[in-house]
Amino acid sequence: AQSVTQPDIHITVSEGASLELRCNYSYGATPYLFWYVQSPGQGLQLLLKYFSGDTLVQGIKGFEAEFKRSQSSFNLRKPSVHWSDAAEYFCAVDLTSNTGKLIFGQGTTLQVKP
């Protein structure tokens, strides 16, 4: 079945430490790939997206993600986490760019220790 998997439901890192959130998808072709962040009680905000070209994409708030076709992965990274990064992070794919119907992973909750 087609799916988006975020293996880590909850991650805790210390402030200043590096971060990597994993995302895998199971589709035949390369979909459009997205990372969204959701702060408590808020809507979703786009961090970054990949459509084609350079497989390392830069986003807002110092985040980056790398697309690896061989692993069907699109992992999100940040070199140094800030306390304000504590939130829920969603990976999403768009199989049909014509309609923009997104399929989301179940999310990863990031907790940042002082």
Place this chain on the structure above:
Amino acid sequence: NAGVTQTPKFRILKIGQSMTLQCAQDMNHNYMYWYRQDPGMGLKLIYYSVGAGITDKGEVPNGYNVSRSTTEDFPLRLELAAPSQTSVYFCASKGRQGSETQYFGPGTRLLVL
């Protein structure tokens, strides 16, 4: 420029009641979407629209209806509320084909008792 707005922010319904969740965008976007987010889960697409007068089902449409009479508005109707519809509902929009970024509203939290 308000972006995507949703009303109400929170609502409690009794089983069997009906209500309409409102969504509006002021970005002249053609595409609009309704998602629901259950606790600990990602968002699931309920319905979407590619333009005024055109709507289609998403992944979980049962128990819901939509209409799109204008470009700006995309209301979601619950006819007979059930406890399984307790969720947070998000509306989103995006521009023309080729513009892939979706902009999300702040959400409506719905509790069905």
